[in-house]
Amino acid sequence: MGSAHTARRHRRPPSRVGQRRPSTPPPPVTRSRYKRQQLMRRVALVWCLLLLAVLGLSVRLGYLQLAQGAILSEMAHTQQARRLNLNETRRPIVDTQGTPLAVDRVVYTLYGHPALFRQPIGVVAQTLAPVLDLPAAALVDELKSQQTGVRLIDDLSEDTARRIQQLRLDGLELIPVQQRFYPQQDLFSQVVGFINVEGEAQTGLEAEYRDRIKLPEPKLPSVIGPALPVSNLPTESAPQQMRLTLDSRLQRVAQEGLRKTLRQFAAKRGTVMVMDVHTGALRALAVEPTFDPNRYFDADLAWLKNWAITDLYEPGSTFKPINIAIALEAGAIAPDDTVYDEGQIQIGEWTIQNSDYEASGRSGTLSITEVLKYSSNLGMVHIMEQMPAADFYRWLEKLELDQPTGIGLSAENAGPLKDRDQFVNSYVDAATAAFGQGIVITPIKLLQLQAALANGGYLVTPTVVEGMTDDQGNLTWQPTPKTPKPVFSSETTDAVLKMMEAVVADGTGKPAQIPGYRIAGKTGTAQKVNEFGGYGSGRVTSFVSLLPVEQPRFVVLAVIDEPAGDDAYGSTVAAPLVKTVMESLVVLEGVPPSAPQALNGVLSPD
Incomplete structure (x- = not known):
């Protein structure tokens, strides 16, 4: 037993020489540490992606800026300016x-987008109402009609648009629109014309001089905000403008006087024109009825045309001075000749008589001056009988009755002459033409013919455009009118002018x-042809008038269509209107009195 015990006690463990001792095992991985590791991996991945992006x-931006910069810039301009209607x-x-x-x-259209409001609709409406001068309740109803794109009001001024911006209300949008504006409203509408909502010229100078007035197409601004100021719109470096010969001061006198006359006599329409007899420059061209070109869509279509240059009429007795000049120039009569006025004659089936024949009967022997002074139809018939009808017709052709004046306004018309054979072979046609019936012209044509009696016998071209001026007022372009055409001698026009002076001094033009x-002048009262081809009651x-006689400068013409009343004549309707215009004309143009000692009708002592 002892041996066994001894052996167990002295047993040694196996040798570990050459072997590694086992390391301490890693601690177990916790849940929080795992999450931390995953988060760091994700952050690193995001940073890598961001760096790559x-x-x-950077590469894309460089490409767009360097390779396609010009193309994209032009596209941006177009897109950003898409709402500005230039x-x-x-x-x-x-x-x-x-x-x-x-x-x-530039005017503005205001849109509301209720879906973008940060305040209740009622609060927005109450804030906007005083600025727009609209009832808040009406704005509320409009804004509740839909969630976005509610068109609230058009034609807002820049000042109003700025006030709306200052309210700082979310959900409001101001869209700028370029617009043609006429500050004088209806004063020059038939002359200047108008631009429609599509931006197209329709009538007057706007249409006739479209290419001259048009500006080069501007380069659009790169950024357009919701309320682009007018000052930011593209403009010429050296602005030009079209300057007219018309004077707003005289035009206003003519327009108001014409309007008053039409009301007084319940007339259909009328025109008053004032022209420089030497240059053809019109100082006034008033037409009634007229319209506001800013609201042309409210006007009657008949008002849009300038009937003083488009419509034909029989001038009647205002044509008599022209015919006397023809007869004098042709040598058919002399200034001191006389004719016999029997008051009424019969030509075939036609009866020709003086307007006052029923009351006065025959006038007897009249001088040429008296024929004009008393506006004798029969006297004119006998004057024009002194020359062959064929010669009379050639003179009407020479005076260009069948040609427009060339005033430079769109749609000018010209009256056709009757067939030559008919005029020559029909005695009644020459007889009625002698006192201004049976021939048709426009009022502007009569103005041109009358100017020839005042300027020594030349047909000048009427004009309303002086030219284009720079920012210093210097003319850079002027229209080129036709060379004045001589038609009468100065001896003839001097003689007729003196006869016309007698009309105003002691005749129907008093x-x-x-x-x-x-002042020289001539009245006219012409019958109108009715729908049946005969003369009716209209x-x-x-x-x-031509003034001043000693040195004529201006011709003034008034034509009133269909005045009502038994006392509606050239002397009672048109002559007082012309006087009103002349009284302002002599002041504005500085026309000195012919006889200073007779001012106000009172002779001053020598």
């Missing part, structure tokens, strides 16, 4: 004093007298 964007930009039109008659301006001024009254 930045690198890619239409066709035009130069201003001004009168001879520089008063603006037509200008381009209502046009202005104390201190020598009439056209007119009066033409």
